[in-house]
Amino acid sequence: MSASFAERMARLVPAAPQHTPAPAAARAGALAAVIARLERLHGARRERAPGATPAASLAAALDGESIDGGIVRLRRNYPLAYRHGDQPLARLAGCSQDHAGALRWPRRIAPAQLLFFDTETTGLAGGSGTLAFMLGVGRLCGANFVLTQYLMPTFAAEPALLAALAGEIRADSVLVSFNGRSFDASLIATRCRLARRPDPLAGLPHLDLLHALRRAAAGQLPNCRLQSAETGLLGLARSDDLPGQLAPRAWTRWLGENRADWLAALARHNRDDILSLAVLLPRLAGEPARLCEPAVPLRRSA
Amino acid sequence: MSYPVLDQTDLFGESQRPDADVASPRAAPAGMPALLAELHASGAGRICAELTLPARAARHAAFPPGLDARIVAALAARGIRQLYTHQREAVDHAMAGRHVVVATPTASGKSLCYHLPVLAAALSQGRALYLFPTKALAQDQLAELLELNRAGGLGLRACTFDGDTPGDARRVVRSHGDVVISNPDMLHQGMLPHHPKWARLFENLRYVVIDELHMYRGVFGAHMANLLRRLARVCAFYGAAPTFIFCSATIANPRELAERLLGAPVALVDACGAPQGQKTVMIWNPPVVNADLGLRASARSQSSHIARAAVQLGLKTLVFANSRLEVEVLTKYLKDRFDADPRQPARVAAYRGGYLPTERRDKEHKLRQGRLDCAVSTSALELGVDIGSLDVCVLNGYPGSVAATWQRLGRAGRRERAALGVLVATSAPLDQFVARHPEFLLGASPEHARIDPDQLLILMDHLRCAAFELPFRSGERFGAEQLESMLGYLEHQGVVHREADTWHWIADSYPANAVSLRSVADGNFLVIDTTGGARDVIAEVDYSSAALTLYEGAIYMVQASPWQVEKLDWTGRKAFVTRTRADYYTDAIDYTRLKILDDFERARGPGGHAAHGEVHVVRRVAGYKKIRYYTHENIGYGPVHLPDHEMHTTALWWEIEEQALHAAFSSRQDALDGFLGAAYSLHHIAALLCLSELRDIGRAVGDGAATWSAVVGPEGRGILRAEDGSELALRAERRFRPTLFLYDNYPGGIGLAAPLFDQRGQIVQRAADLVRHCGCSQGCPACVGPVLGAARGLTPKQAALGVLQLLARLP
Known part of the structure; x- marks a missing residue:
């Protein structure tokens, strides 16, 4: 039955209009080199041991732990002396209203309230067919910056992933993201709606560093991408990074072939993003105010 | 269901809408008797049928019991104190949660059938989604809804949602719109893929209104049926089960169409209670100018003559033409007469798809305000775009269906004024068929709208x-x-x-x-004016007609002004044009090759067989003709180099063996000419019988293996073209087994081939009747296609009849 259906389609489709947009083809070409390098670096191991649950095998492959609801948690502690690029994390702990800079730092918020977050998704198209399969959050916790990542090994685990995010939120949390107000937060809202769960991010104050960077770095950087800020403001050059746009393929590689190698690389990429946010914020706060007008006020996320 | 039927002298003592010009004989425009007299005088022998539809009184019904007092007050403030019977019937179905389709004539107050239940639902948090096939219609209904809202202080939030809605407004629409007025394309690309953002609408969705139902047939209809399947899934996710209210112009099967689209039972309301002014309908056949060739005077000249007479008598006139090219040519003829003085505001305007939205809105506005005296339009104005009242409607050519004819004629005489509709027949076969059999149009039921939701x-x-x-x-x-x-x-x-x-x-x-709901392939072409170094976008052309209208060298017309295409960027979807003063227009020459891939069913008979199945179609635009204005003489050719248009579809075909041809014809050439003529008549009859439009079906003559295809050459005789487009010698072909194809003109087919195969006997018989009884002596555009060239042994008419007789022998 299915073969005859495929035959019927094969007869029809060659004559049908092709819908491969030109930019997608070009992008694929540019990425080919990156992909080839990744293949060399990671080899082609099958990660999933026979009989193991998806969460257990993914946890083993990523050096994480399998937790309730069938999701995987990765946790790393970074002491404040840790330098990301040429920026020490300690600067984050020292942020206060005295250094308003580009952020118009609100008096009442303490650095420990800040919740840095970033998602890895199945695409950038948006809409109900896009989901976040990896969530990373970072926060100051005593003498450490604690970075926690959650991954779903199956679609069925998505509600647990969203519940884990909700568990990271406190009443006084302030979200910090890069382009998260229009992308990540609205994606989470959509996923929660589909999972029939309340949106844990709804109503939280949300500081989107993309907007701050736009003002602070106007004319100083070639563009307002995070990577440009890393090179131009943080002294950071990533090596062997898995580009964010390969995130969808890291996910399908795991789903289809049970290979976690790209997910491991993506988890590292996600950690680097969050660390960059954590040092970018004090860097922008330290910029002279004249570069930063108009300052970006805190806004509530939708 | 029955209602107390009240006439106009009921207890309220007034008609539904207190417009000044309603239902009063004095409302007949002064020029109308004069125009009728003039047409009767000049039309002797040309008017082949005339029908007067008497004025009809209103039948009223009371509001449904328990209707909220605020709504009653809102309606009263708009002058509505009771309903027409069909409105009440529809409202009762909808409020009881039964899907309903309302099929009553133009201007019978269909929109109240859905506004009323929607308003009632909105007072208890129920929301509604309106879908109109065009943005302009959405704007009209928004205005009507907002007026009712204002009049009753209902606190209703109604908004349009379309490509023009700005980002901030979109958020407001999503969270607060009680009534969201949109179109299928936005539902398809903007709303359903983002349904969690629209959760509040879907959770509370009580009504879905689909107006202009008759538009959703063929390809568009198949898309719409699938779009509604997706909508149903999303509604189910949010626990909603909305009631659907459909409105349709007159078609034969509104209920069947609504049920096919929705996949659920739908109640029908088609007994109209609205009043109607007197309307005269004429079928006008231009005089024969060459009896030998069966040539008639051009419909264009007759149409513009009638329109000129009407405008001169102060009657607001609308002329419908069947192609964009016809619109531009007719507009030029009328502008030459009425807009000769550039210092005066224009009295004549063209209206068609492909103009920019602002230009169309401007024309609609001027029409409504009565600032234009005459508009020339394609089917774009056939829909319910509000352009106010018109007195005279001239149809330059049969639109291809009974339903579309009445839809267009319905444009004249809204608000019950006496009105005139004239159908001017062209020399095309369908037109001549209608002119010879006016009862087909005036007495018949309109067509069935067909869709194949599982294409x-x-x-x-x-x-x-x-x-x-x-x-x-x-x-x-x-x-x-x-x-x-x-x-x-x-x-x-x-x-x-x-x-x-x-x-x-x-x-x-x-x-x-x-996925585009409207056309086969994506990507409209932009027409960019580069005159004097400018770069202005002056029009958009859809992909499917680009190859026929935007080839390099083509004359492209906007508001009757000619531009010449200098350069066509096919991959970039752009045509660069400059202004020109050319005294000619251009017409593309295209030919089609078919290859049979598989036959589903085959009927063998003496000397050949008929079958239907899957085919591969390649269409190529080979060149174009230059045709001079007014004289219509052919003044040259130009080549066209464009990619082939390929598709895989279904077809009906007849194949005749060479021995059978030998017995019937003295030469291959005569047989080939016969096939081309027969294909022309079969194509037209097939469109008529399967109740679809001519362009939904394609025709071709070839050998079934795509080694050659036949076209009418410049000398008027059939010639063979090879796969690469070069000409082949007819005698040299080893195998001569011509096959005549009628194919479904959409990739994958929309289900036309099987019904055509089932009706093949009738198609052949009617085509033979058409050719045999045509008034011409040798063959003419009304039967076997334009006849060119000098006299020959067998007339094109005899040749076509010869082939049709061979086909008639097959089972």
């Missing part, structure tokens, strides 16, 4: 969109195909992933963007 390519396009919107679970249904086979195919393509009993979307793409 495989369309179904798969929407299955992708549906999988993106919500994961599929086994046990669900989506169309008639087996769901697991379809999802297995998508899984193989790597766009969905199966986990346990659920299929999830995994591709990094937004499938709705790759």
Whole structure:
């Protein structure tokens, strides 16, 4: 039955209009080199041991732990002396209203309230067919910056992933993201709606560093991408990074072939993003105010 | 169901709408008797039928009991104190939660049938979604709804949502709109893929209103049926089960169409209670100017003569033409007469698809305000765009269906004024058929609108969109195909992933963007004026007609002003044009090659067979003709170099063996000419009988293996073209077994080939009747196509009849 259906389609489709947009083809070409390098670096191991649950095998492959609801948690502690690029994390702990800079730092918020977050998704198209399969959050916790990542090994685990995010939120949390107000937060809202769960991010104050960077770095950087800020403001050059746009393929590689190698690389990429946010914020706060007008006020996320 | 039927002297003592010009004989425009007298005087021998539809009184019914007092007050403030019977019937169905389709004539107050239940629902938090096929119609209904809202202080929030809605407004519409007025394309690309953002609308959705139902036939209808399947899935997710209210112009099967679209039973309301002014309808056949060739005076000249007479008598006039080119040519003729003085505001305007939206809004506004005296339009104005009242409607050529004819004629005489509609026959076969059999039009029921909701390519396009919107679970249904086979195919393509009993979307793409509801392929062409170094976009042309209108050298007309295409960027979808003063227009020459891939059913008979099945079609635009204005003489040719248009579709064909041809014809040439003439008549009759438009079906003559295809050459005789377009010698071909194709002109087919095959006997018989009884002596555009060249042994008419007789012998 299915073969005859495929035959019927094969007869029809060659004559049908092709819908491969030109930019997608070009992008694929540019990425080919990156992909080839990744293949060399990671080899082609099958990660999933026979009989193991998806969460257990993914946890083993990523050096994480399998937790309730069938999701995987990765946790790393970074002491404040840790330098990301040429920026020490300690600067984050020292942020206060005295250094308003580009952020118009609100008096009442303490650095420990800040919740840095970033998602890895199945695409950038948006809409109900896009989901976040990896969530990373970072926060100051005593003498450490604690970075926690959650991954779903199956679609069925998505509600647990969203519940884990909700568990990271406190009443006084302030979200910090890069382009998260229009992308990540609205994606989470959509996923929660589909999972029939309340949106844990709804109503939280949300500081989107993309907007701050736009003002602070106007004319100083070639563009307002995070990577440009890393090179131009943080002294950071990533090596062997898995580009964010390969995130969808890291996910399908795991789903289809049970290979976690790209997910491991993506988890590292996600950690680097969050660390960059954590040092970018004090860097922008330290910029002279004249570069930063108009300052970006805190806004509530939708 | 029955209602107390009240006439106009009921207890309220007034008609439904207190417009000054309603239902009063004095409202007849002064020029109308004069125009009728003039047409009767000049039309002797040309008017082949005339029908007067008497004025009809209103039948009223009371408001439904328990209607909220605020709504009653809102209606009263708009002068509505009671309903027409059909309105009451529809409102009762809708309020009881029964899907309903209202099929009553133009201007019978259909919109109240849905506004009323929607307003009542909105007072208790129920929301509604209105879908109109065009943005202009959405604007009209928004205005009407807002007036009712204002009049009753209902606190209703109604908004349009379309491509022009700005970002901030979109958020407001999503969270607060009680009534969202949109179009299928926005539902398809903007709303359903983002349904969680629209959760509040879907959770509270009580009514879905689909106006202009008759538009959703053929390809567009198949898309719409699948779009409604997706809407149903999303509504079910939010626990909503909205009631659907459809409104349709007169077609034969409104209920069947609504049920096919919705996949659920729908109640029918078609007994109209609205009053109607007196209307005269004429069928006008231009005089014969050459009896030998059966040539008649051009319809264009007759149409513009009638329109000129009407405008001169102060009657607001609308002329419909069947192509954009016709619109531009007619506009030029009328502008030459009425807009000769450039210092005066224009009295004549063209209106058609392809103009920019602002220009169309401007024309609509001027028409409504009465600032234009005459408009020339394609079917774009056939829809319910509010352009106010018109007195005279001239149809330059039969629109191809009874339904479209009445829809267009309905444009004259809104608000009950006496009105005139004239159908001017062209020399095309359908037109001459109607002129000879006026009862076909004036007495007959209109056509059936057909759709094939399970057309495989369309179904798969929407299955992708549906999988993106919500994961599929086994046990669900989506169309008639087996769901697991379809999802297995998508899984193989790597766009969905199966986990346990659920299929999830995994591709990094937004499938709705790759699916256009309106046309075969994506990508409108922009027409860019580069005169004097400018770069202004002056029009848009859809993909399917680009090859026929925007080739390099083409004269492209906007508001009757000619531009010449200098350069066509096919991949970039742009045509660069400059202003020109050319005294000619251009017409593309195209030919089509078919290859039979598979036959589903075959009927053998003496000397050949008939069959239907799958075919591969390649269409090529080979060149173009230059045709001088007014004289219509052919003043030159130009070559065209464009990519072939290929598709895979279904077809009906007849193949005749060479021995049978030998017995009937003295030469291959005569036989080939016969096939081309027969194809012309069969094509027209098939469109008539399967109740579709001429362009929905294609015709071709070839050898079935695509080694050659036949076209009418410049000398008027059939010639053979090889695969690469070069001419082949007819005598040299080893095998001569011509095949005549009628094919479904849409990739994958929309289900026309099988009904054509079933009706093939009648198609052949009627085509033979058409040719045999045509008034011409040798063959003419009304039967076998234009006849060119000098006299020959067998007339084109005899040759075509010879082939039709061979076909008639097949079972």
